[in-house]
Amino acid sequence: MTNRWMRGVCLASMLVMVSLPVGISQAAVQASVAPVPALTESQKKQAELAADTSQLQVLATELKAEMDKSTKDTLSLSVMRKADEIERLARKIRMxxxxxSAD
Structure with a gap:
């Protein structure tokens, strides 16, 4: 799988190099690409909050699946650890x- 991916990347880069007109360097092409605008502080916080929320959803789904597998009288150590991790992440998101909201 990795070799296949590497071959694809190499082939794509060779196609880009071959498709460049003569006399135009790769640096000139890269310089002509518009720069990506920098994110503001609030946008960075929003993106981090969205990522943490998605992670919380994944952990909760995994915990539910593990709880469905266990019996009512036993809890595995991994279930307890995952519950602790969910609690920490939920506190972080809340803070x-x-x-x-105070800003």
Whole structure:
């Protein structure tokens, strides 16, 4: 799988190099590409909050799947650890939301 991916990347880069007109360097082509605008501080916080929320959803789904597998009398150590991780992440998200709403 990795070799296949590497071959694809090499082939794509060779096609780009071959398709460049004569006399135009790769640096000139890269310089002509518009720069990506920098994110503001609030946009960075929003993106981080969205990523944390997505991670929380994934962890909760995994915890539910593990809980469905266990019996009512037993809890595995991994279930307890995952629950602790969910709790920490939820607290982090709550604090970030409080800070962002205060701004």
């Amino acid at each position: 970030e939301m409080k800070v962002s």
